[in-house]
Amino acid sequence: MSDTAILINTGVAVLAVVLLIVRFKLNPVVALVLGSAYLGLSTGLGVDGTVEAITGGFGDIMAEVGLLIAFGVLTGAILQEIGAIERLVATLLRVFGPKRMPYAMSVTIATALQSIYLDVLLVISAPLARNLAPRLGRLGTARMATALAIGLECGIVLMVPGVGTLALAGLLGVPLGRMLLFGLLLVVPTVIIAVAIMSFLFRKGWWDPAKDEGRIDAAGPAGDDATPGNPGPRGDAEPSPSAPDGASEQGRVAATATGTVVDPRPVRDPHHVKLIVLFAPLLGALLLIAAGAVLDITGFQNPVVDFLSQPVVALLAGMVGTSLVGRYTAGRRRVERAIATGFRESGQILILTAVGGSLAATIDKAGLGDILGHYFTAQTAAPLLMVWVIAAVLHIAVGSVTISAITAAGILAPIAPVIGLDPVLIALAAGAGSLFAVHVTSNTFWLLQSLMGQTTRGTLKSCSVGVSVASVVAILLILPLSLVV
Known part of the structure; x- marks a missing residue:
């Protein structure tokens, strides 16, 4: 088959996936499988070759990141159940003060809290941010809402263990330690610079509280897309009753859909532990993964360190450690409830991620990598810009951060070995592009509107x-990296 025919059929397959999701409201998993099947058959792979590409890609990506995603989601569910998030926000406020709170909260959400399922994290943190907004002045709602949006969305696709990041790393074969180091290097300045730019715009009169702020609804209109990036119509969700754990010296805090209620009476839990202890297992797991990447670069080898720094081992240890801490502080039943919730939430994430691998494998088998490799070189910015643009366009159409990132990376993943471009750059560029234009098709958009008391315009x-x-x-920070990595 000619190169032109392969390019055309690939474009038709991607467009068909978008139309099936957006126009016909088909489940994204089914749409991606149908798109993969069409591409395989239309490019001459045959029935057997097409089925082999779909199932092989599915299995490969599950083997790569299936357990990582499951362990990450379970860890986050336990942390949410034992009230660690409320306590962390209270600590950030005490340390950084109200004026620096948008930066502190957005960076923390984008890095340390990415094991928390997105809509759960949003429902917990938004009422707390809403409560803090008046202390920042007339622009408090604008600044805190922006900080939440940027931190939540950036972390999903740029920072380990964000579910989108894990999917991209597995899809492109990026070692998780390397993804963690580069993601951290990128996400922190990205969040800080973006929040600073938006704060500047607000101070210049771009925010009108009379028109951009409104009443707080219990739930906003929910998007139709139920994906890891936009977990579906769960705007009426409420955080589980974890306030007593997060209330020690700060008093009893209850996060609800209508705000934060603070009981000033101190509550002493007989099993109260310091905040650092609650997060120590997760932070320890991430440090082990990062240490493995650093030691690999330096050439140091030690069997014990090599074993413990394996991502699946490190995240398993982090999950077990978090579970033990949770059982001590909140009891066995609450931890078991959190784990059950985590299993329910991780199912759709795992299936969607694996099906994204099916599409990428089919594109690879069709020979798109060899074709595009003739047009690009690793010394040009064109491949990264193309990844960013494709992911951005897909996100505008579909409204899912994760689907757009995985699809864009899958389209151009085959060119990485051909032109010598580091796969970690493709992963970061796809993640960056998938953030562009979060709008009314996103459940996150409506949750932020209702929980932060904004109008649609705001x-x-x-x-x-x-x-x-x-x-x-x-993407402006990623492009210079392509010259040195």
Whole structure:
């Protein structure tokens, strides 16, 4: 088959996936499988070759990141159940003060809290941010809403153990330690710069509280897309009753859909432990993964360190450690409830991620990598810009951060070995592009509107524009890396 025919059929397959999801409201998993099947059959792989590519890609990606995603989601569910998030926010406020809170909260959400399922993390943190907003002045709602949006969305696709990041790393064969180091190097300045730019715009009169702020609803209209990046219509979700754990010296805090209620009476838990102890297992796991990447670069080898720094071993240890801490502080039943919730939430993430691998494997078998390899070289910015643009366009159409990132990376993953471009750069570029234009098709958009007390106009500014600014900042930071990596 000619190169032109392969390019055309690939474009038709991607467009068909978008139309099936957007126009016909088909489940993204089914749409991706149908797109993969069409591409395989239309490019001459045959029935057997097409089925082999779909099932092989599915199995390969599950073997690569299936357990990692499961362990990450379970760890996050336990941390949410035992009230660690509320306590962390209270600590950040005490350490950084109200004025620096947008930066502190957005960076923390984008890095340390990415094991928390997105809509759970949003429902927990938004009421707390809403409560803090008045202390920042008339622009408090705008700044806190923007900080939440940027931190939440950037972390999903740029920082380990964000579910999108794990999927991209597995899809492109990027060692998780390397993904962690480069993601951390990128996400921190991206978040800080984007929040600073939006704060500057707000101070210049771009935010009108009379028109951009409104009442707080219990739930906003929910998007149709139920994916890891946009977990579906769960705007009426409420955080589980974890306030007593997070309330020690700060008093009893209850995060609800209508705000944060603070009981000033101190509550002493007989099993109260320091905040660092609650997060120590997860932070220890991430440090082990990062240490393995650093030692691999330096050439140091030690059997014990090599074993413990394996991502699946490190995250398993982190999950077990978090479970033990949770049982001590909250009891066995609450930890078991959190684990059951985590298993339910991880199912759709695992299936979607694996099906993204099926599409990428089919594209690879079709020979797209060899074709595109003739047009690009690793010394040019064109491949990374193309990844960013494809992911951005897909996100505008589909409204899912994770689907757009995985699809864009899958399309161009085959060219990485052909032109010598480091796969970690493709992963980061796909993640950055998928952040562009979070809008009304996203469940995150409506949750931020309702929980932060914004009008639709205000949410378009704080969420859509704010996250888009972060997307552009991220690709501008990634491009120079392609010259040295």
